[in-house]
Amino acid sequence: xxxxxxxxxxxxxxxxxxxxxxxxxxxxxxxxLATLISNFLACLILISLTVVLIKENEFQFIQxxxxxxxxxxxxxxxxxxxxxxxxxxxxxxxxxxxxVLISVLSCLGIIYFLSK
Numbered sequence: 001x002x003x004x005x006x007x008x009x010x011x012x013x014x015x016x017x018x019x020x021x022x023x024x025x026x027x028x029x030x031x032x033l034a035t036l037i038s039n040f041l042a043c044l045i046l047i048s049l050t051v052v053l054i055k056e057n058e059f060q061f062i063q064x065x066x067x068x069x070x071x072x073x074x075x076x077x078x079x080x081x082x083x084x085x086x087x088x089x090x091x092x093x094x095x096x097x098x099x100v101l102i103s104v105l106s107c108l109g110i111i112y113f114l115s116k
Contacts, residue, residue, distance in 0.1 A: 035076060035083050
């Protein structure tokens with residue numbers, strides 16, 4: 001049963017991530033905003049759910065669907081990595097560095113500050 005929950009959650013998370021990327025396609029920005037926003041929101045959802053699920057033990061059954069599945073499908077380290085390498089290859093070193101710094105620090109920050 002857990003595999004089905006992870007499967008469904010992952011599919012839903014991937015569809016939401018794809019929708020965000022379609023939304024940001026129409027903006028001609030050099031910075032990979034869609035990936036940043038997807039990863040940030042996935043971290044925000046992940047830590048929010050984790051805090052709630054830890055406090056409310058009766059919701060443990062939903063963890064495979066939301067935390068493992070949805071947040072796993074919604075966040076995307078591979079796209080973040082590809083975006084960064086493409087920025088470097090296109091000579092946009094400063095934007096690549098900003099992408100790494102903003103993405104990593106904001107995602108780690110949201111997890112750190114909301115987990116206290």
